[in-house]
Amino acid sequence: MKSIGPLAIEGIAFWSSRLPGWDIARSVIRGEQPAPAAPSSRPAPALLAPTERRRAPDTVAVALEVASRACESAGLAPAALPSVFASTHGDLAISDHMCATLASAPTLISPIKFHNSVHNAAAGYWSIGTGSTAPYTAISAFHYTFAAGLLETAIQVISGEQPVLYVAFDIEAKGALATVAPSRGLLGVALALSLSPKNLSRRMTLRVQDGAAATAATSPAAALVADNALAPCLPLFECLAKDQAAGIDLALSDNKILSVTLD
Amino acid sequence: MPGLETAALPDRLSQWDCRNNRLAWRGLVSDGFIDAVKAARSRYGADRIAVVVGTSTSSIGASEEAYTRLDPDGRYPADLRRPIIHTPHSIGNFVQHALGLEGTSVTVATACSSSAKVFAQAERMIRCGLADAAVVGGVDTLCGSVLFGFNSLELVSPDRCQPFDVARRGINLGEAAGFALLEREAFAGSWLLGYGESNDAHHMSSPHPEGRGARLALQAALKLAAIQPGEIDYINLHGTASHKNDEVEALVVAETFPESTFASSTKGWTGHTLGAAGIVEAAISLLALEHGVLPGTLNLDTPDPACGPQIQRENAQRDARRALSFSFGFGGSNCVLAFGRSDLGAAR
Numbered sequence: 001m002k003s004i005g006p007l008a009i010e011g012i013a014f015w016s017s018r019l020p021g022w023d024i025a026r027s028v029i030r031g032e033q034p035a036p037a038a039p040s041s042r043p044a045p046a047l048l049a050p051t052e053r054r055r056a057p058d059t060v061a062v063a064l065e066v067a068s069r070a071c072e073s074a075g076l077a078p079a080a081l082p083s084v085f086a087s088t089h090g091d092l093a094i095s096d097h098m099c100a101t102l103a104s105a106p107t108l109i110s111p112i113k114f115h116n117s118v119h120n121a122a123a124g125y126w127s128i129g130t131g132s133t134a135p136y137t138a139i140s141a142f143h144y145t146f147a148a149g150l151l152e153t154a155i156q157v158i159s160g161e162q163p164v165l166y167v168a169f170d171i172e173a174k175g176a177l178a179t180v181a182p183s184r185g186l187l188g189v190a191l192a193l194s195l196s197p198k199n200l201s202r203r204m205t206l207r208v209q210d211g212a213a214a215t216a217a218t219s220p221a222a223a224l225v226a227d228n229a230l231a232p233c234l235p236l237f238e239c240l241a242k243d244q245a246a247g248i249d250l251a252l253s254d255n256k257i258l259s260v261t262l263d
Numbered sequence: 264m265p266g267l268e269t270a271a272l273p274d275r276l277s278q279w280d281c282r283n284n285r286l287a288w289r290g291l292v293s294d295g296f297i298d299a300v301k302a303a304r305s306r307y308g309a310d311r312i313a314v315v316v317g318t319s320t321s322s323i324g325a326s327e328e329a330y331t332r333l334d335p336d337g338r339y340p341a342d343l344r345r346p347i348i349h350t351p352h353s354i355g356n357f358v359q360h361a362l363g364l365e366g367t368s369v370t371v372a373t374a375c376s377s378s379a380k381v382f383a384q385a386e387r388m389i390r391c392g393l394a395d396a397a398v399v400g401g402v403d404t405l406c407g408s409v410l411f412g413f414n415s416l417e418l419v420s421p422d423r424c425q426p427f428d429v430a431r432r433g434i435n436l437g438e439a440a441g442f443a444l445l446e447r448e449a450f451a452g453s454w455l456l457g458y459g460e461s462n463d464a465h466h467m468s469s470p471h472p473e474g475r476g477a478r479l480a481l482q483a484a485l486k487l488a489a490i491q492p493g494e495i496d497y498i499n500l501h502g503t504a505s506h507k508n509d510e511v512e513a514l515v516v517a518e519t520f521p522e523s524t525f526a527s528s529t530k531g532w533t534g535h536t537l538g539a540a541g542i543v544e545a546a547i548s549l550l551a552l553e554h555g556v557l558p559g560t561l562n563l564d565t566p567d568p569a570c571g572p573q574i575q576r577e578n579a580q581r582d583a584r585r586a587l588s589f590s591f592g593f594g595g596s597n598c599v600l601a602f603g604r605s606d607l608g609a610a611r
Contacts, residue, residue: 002392089350090372095323099330102407107414114412115468115593118319119351119372124594127462133479135460136596137380140351140370148369151393152384159387177326179338180349208367208393210310253359253367256310 004154005205006263008197010163011074012240013066015043017185018224022069029219029241042186047129056125058171059091062188063122064129067167070190076163078130081192082156083165085123085138086149088229089173089181091116096175122169146189146233147250147258153193154206163194170229183229189237202240203263211257215248236260264289264404264438279357281348283322287402290440291361299444300362303396313394314359314368315385316442317377317401319538319592321370322353324406354402358442366394372538374592375501376460377401378441379541379600383458385445400442401539409436409537416468424504424535425562426528427513427574431504437534441542453549454603456490456585459483463595470507474515476597477589481519484587484599492520495601496583497557498573499544501591502528503535504562508591510569517571525581526573531561541590545600548586552604555582 012022019025020040027033043065044053053061063085071078089095094117101109115121120138127136141148146168153166169188173181197203217226217234219241225231232250239246239262249257264286272280272288291297303312325348329339338344347356355370371377371384378401385397403409413419413436420433445455461483463476470477485492498520500512509528516526529547536543551557559577566574584607588600 004391004393088352095326098408098412099323099327102327102411103330106407106411109408109411109415111412111415111468114408114415117408117412118374118593120374120592120594120596121467123373124462124467124596127464127595128466131464133462133464133476136373136462137371137384137460138373138594140355140372141368142347142350142352142356144367145352148367151367152369155387155391155393158391176330176333176337176339177349180326180329180344180346253365255365256367 003205003207004158006203007154007157007193007195008201009191009204010076010194010201011070011192013069013073013190014237015062015066016187016225019221025221025237026241029221029238031220035224039185057091057094057116058186059087059169060122060125062171062186063167063169064126066188066190067126067165070165070192074192076192079132080134081132081163081165082134082160083123083126083136083167084149084153084156085136086145086168088140088142088145088170089183090119091121092171092173092177092181092183096177099177100175143232144252146230147252151206151258157193157195161195163192166191166193168230168233184227187225187228187230189233205261207259208252209257209259210255211249212255213249214251214257276361278345279347281322281325283324283354283402283404284357286404286438286440287354287357288361290402290442296442300398303444307395309363310365311395312364313366313385313388313397314355314364315371315381315397315399316355316358317371317381317538317541318354319372319374319377319403320406320409321351322348323408324404325349327407358398362398373596374594375537375540376590376592376596376598377538377541379588379590379598380460382455382600383460383598386455389445389447396444396446398442399445401542402440403536403538404438405436418505420504423562424530426502426504426530426560427509427567427570428563429565429567431506431509434503434505435534437536439533439536439539439543441539441546443542443545451605453552453605454607456603457484457488457601459487459599461597465595468593470511470591472511474511476595477512477515477591480597480599484601488601490585495520495524495585495587497548497551497586498524498526499548499586499588500526500528501589502530504530509567513567513569513574516573520573522572524573525557525575525579527558527560527575529558541598544588548588548602552583552586552602555580557581557583
């Protein structure tokens with residue numbers, strides 16, 4: 001099967017309620033420090049004005065945090081970057097709120113809640129906050145969301161011959177929706193990928209192959225994000241935390257895997 | 264859309280049964296589409312055909328229904344305890360299984376540009392060799408979120424929608440499912456010549472006042488298709504009949520295209536089908552090229568002063584070789600598609 005890459009990983013970002021930031025996550029994955037005892041409150045992205053920061057949905061807060069950090073660590077200006085936003089379930093808290101309001105008092109649906117309920121809300125706030133008119137997309141692929149978004153990002157880098165930002169996130173489910181779309185805590189990750197590596201950047205090659213067995217997460221971080229819907233992303237970040245060549249398989253469909261080789 | 268309530272999915276697909284996937288199924292069984300996909304499956308293999316479909320709300324209507332029938336413990340009623348219909352990928356997962364496909368399957372959800380952007384994503388996948396063909400499309404059905412949400416934004420017309428009319432009072436909501444089979448080489452059929460995507464970077468639910476993002480998407484589509492504005496014979500406009508959209512879009516068209524370009528909004532016939540609008544209007548554009556019949560703008564009586572001579576009221580019979588379709592959505596997401604008639608050959 002055709003391979004994609006090598007692509008340069010220019011920037012990495014990670015934020016989860018128990019591992020708030022890539023530096024902490026990397027140390028915990030490496031076994032260099034224990035995880036903070038208590039979960040962190042949600043991030044407050046500097047991109048948003050102070051009033052917006054308080055009002056922003058959790059999806060927007062965590063997505064903009066990792067998007068900004070990945071651009072920073074890549075040294076890339078956000079405004080020029082096309083982006084791919086991926087989320088398994090989108091804003092589970094707003095969906096619960098909308099469904100509950102519709103069941104009790106439908107005319108009380110708030111216009112802001114409504115426009116924040118679209119799957120591309122985080123991408124929209126990102127483009128407004130950064131002034132970026134470069135295309136974004138917002139996708140979902142259920143259990144295969146992280147791999148599908150990574151593949152789309154890589155395809156955009158190759159076909160557009162320019163760096164692309166990848167942002168993936170899922171948040172905590174609320175109310176009855178949590179029984180059919182379970183997800184705990186906040187988890188957001190971002191990668192800035194390009195074709196022309198800087199000296200220090202790591203390189204990644206992707207291959208779509210037959211198979212159903214994804215690599216399992218094994219680090220001390222695994223238990224801290226396992227109940228978030230985006231947990232399938234963790235094996236890739238375990239590899240990135242350990243600065244050595246490695247390969248992992250992410251599930252891409254019922255019978256396809258996305259093999260990722262890092263050198 | 265009448266009759267969906269009594270039109271359950273075939274037994275083998277009962278796991279995905281809900282109103283939105285029923286409309287998707289009605290689309291899939293129309294116009295010989297399933298047979299076309301079957302033929303492609305035998306040509307390329309089930310795992311070489313990707314599924315890239317768009318939606319705004321997918322099957323959230325099923326979750327809304329569950330919340331009206333929660334059991335005493337606050338859990339979903341037993342008949343709706345099916346996780347796949349309570350997540351955005353419900354539609355993409357359903358289409359893949361309904362068609363017996365085994366490649367990648369992705370749902371694009373960028374509000375009203377969703378099922379235009381699917382063409383772009385699928386083209387890139389095919390160009391990079393990750394698929395030989397792709398089923399693209401989009402499906403949206405009415406649900407409480409959309410109905411009460413658009414009303415809360417005061418964007419819904421109390422009357423029939425009147426795109427580009429000076430007296431327009433907002434959108435009519437519509438429901439639709441549509442699909443297309445995209446292949447690198449085809450024995451018959453029209454061509455995707457190009458596409459352009461952009462964002463307004465302006466506001467979550469209101470377009471940029473000068474149409475900044477719309478212009479960028481249009482320029483990108485023309486550039487990728489390697490064509491000039493004067494070579495466009497027909498434009499299917501976004502034309503929702505919302506006050507802002509139509510004003511901005513009319514300005515962009517008036518400033519970009521020669522007087523001879525024929526442009527219209529078909530939402531007077533279909534309503535605004537939201538995440539399905541891209542595929543519906545792509546299909547109308549392709550039919551216009553194939554039959555040489557260009558649809559006018561239903562319910563347009565007195566054009567807004569912003570309208571140039573391009574925006575037409577009456578249908579016309581006219582030879583047309585190239586068409587554009589505009590789709591703009593919440594979050595400032597824009598997509599313009601460029602199509603060419605079957606005898607034109609691929610632009611590249």
